[in-house]
Amino acid sequence: MPIEYSNREKSYELYRKGKREGTWDPDDYDLEGDKEDWAAFSEDEQEQFLLTCAGFYDGEEDVTRTLAPYMMALDALDNDEMPFDTVQEEIYLAQQVYEEAKHTDLFSRYFEEVFETQDTEPLREGGYQDEGYSTDNLYDTADELLAAINSGDQQELVYALGEAYLNYMGIVEAQLARSGYLSFDQMIELKADEMGRDVVLESFQEAIGRVRQDETRHIENGRWVLSKLAEAEPDIVTDVYEPRIDEYVQNRIVGAQRREMPFEGYDARKIGKQSIQYLQDTIDYIGADRFDEYSDVQRAVQAQRAAD
Numbered sequence: 001m002p003i004e005y006s007n008r009e010k011s012y013e014l015y016r017k018g019k020r021e022g023t024w025d026p027d028d029y030d031l032e033g034d035k036e037d038w039a040a041f042s043e044d045e046q047e048q049f050l051l052t053c054a055g056f057y058d059g060e061e062d063v064t065r066t067l068a069p070y071m072m073a074l075d076a077l078d079n080d081e082m083p084f085d086t087v088q089e090e091i092y093l094a095q096q097v098y099e100e101a102k103h104t105d106l107f108s109r110y111f112e113e114v115f116e117t118q119d120t121e122p123l124r125e126g127g128y129q130d131e132g133y134s135t136d137n138l139y140d141t142a143d144e145l146l147a148a149i150n151s152g153d154q155q156e157l158v159y160a161l162g163e164a165y166l167n168y169m170g171i172v173e174a175q176l177a178r179s180g181y182l183s184f185d186q187m188i189e190l191k192a193d194e195m196g197r198d199v200v201l202e203s204f205q206e207a208i209g210r211v212r213q214d215e216t217r218h219i220e221n222g223r224w225v226l227s228k229l230a231e232a233e234p235d236i237v238t239d240v241y242e243p244r245i246d247e248y249v250q251n252r253i254v255g256a257q258r259r260e261m262p263f264e265g266y267d268a269r270k271i272g273k274q275s276i277q278y279l280q281d282t283i284d285y286i287g288a289d290r291f292d293e294y295s296d297v298q299r300a301v302q303a304q305r306a307a308d
Helices: 010-021 032-039 043-066 068-076 086-115 121-128 137-151 154-195 202-232 236-254 268-286 297-307
Strands: none
Touching: 010 086, 010 202, 032 086, 032 202, 043 086, 043 121, 043 137, 043 154, 068 086, 068 137, 068 154, 086 202, 137 154, 154 202, 154 236, 154 268, 202 236, 202 268, 236 268, 236 297, 268 297
């Protein structure tokens, strides 16, 4: 099916933007200075920084392995019945798979050359995946998409796609990864201040900046698709989106256990507040008037905390 170049949608424009911005190479970074900086981190600081990096490393690999069924599900939809061009969205996701693979490449190289390990299992057991959501769930999401494709039921397929996009673009990237970036920012800034330096882990910061740039496009595209799926099936908001958001809020915001941080001055509350705003941004993009409980995230969170 050809692209209608006179009707290029959000996903295609983001694909064009990705062609301009997404051509960086993980192999181009000199990591020698980062190795020296890493040796100056205390054992506790290294453990905490590794904990956050391991969540990214495993998550990037998990989505690289599980994003293909999203494209297969889009291809199974009746394009003429959808309020967006599924072909343009498939093109965008093909680019995203490449970017996710490149992010995996970056973390793999950094773990090998700077952290001197490829073993994230002890960190997984240490709890980074046991806080209400694991990127392991993305494999279940992929299986559910394949089952929906085989069912031939268009509503089931739209619902499965809605949950898939919300799980990855709406929660993993827009919530967990963005909170992780804020954590990186604080840890690195506090360590630089302690060492009397302007910059530490300079190559890491430059590379993670490119990852953030890529994922900003992923999040924008995901929010757009979530809004289009709600246009196609309005009940998806109460049937799929709100229950999944409620699970995230209960486990990651209301019920979250704050970990003791070895970086003096680390402000977890600031990150939590920004995370709530990120979620509100997603809901506003889909259309806050479509939601019941979560049209105002801050109010919903406060009510749940008061009930607890």
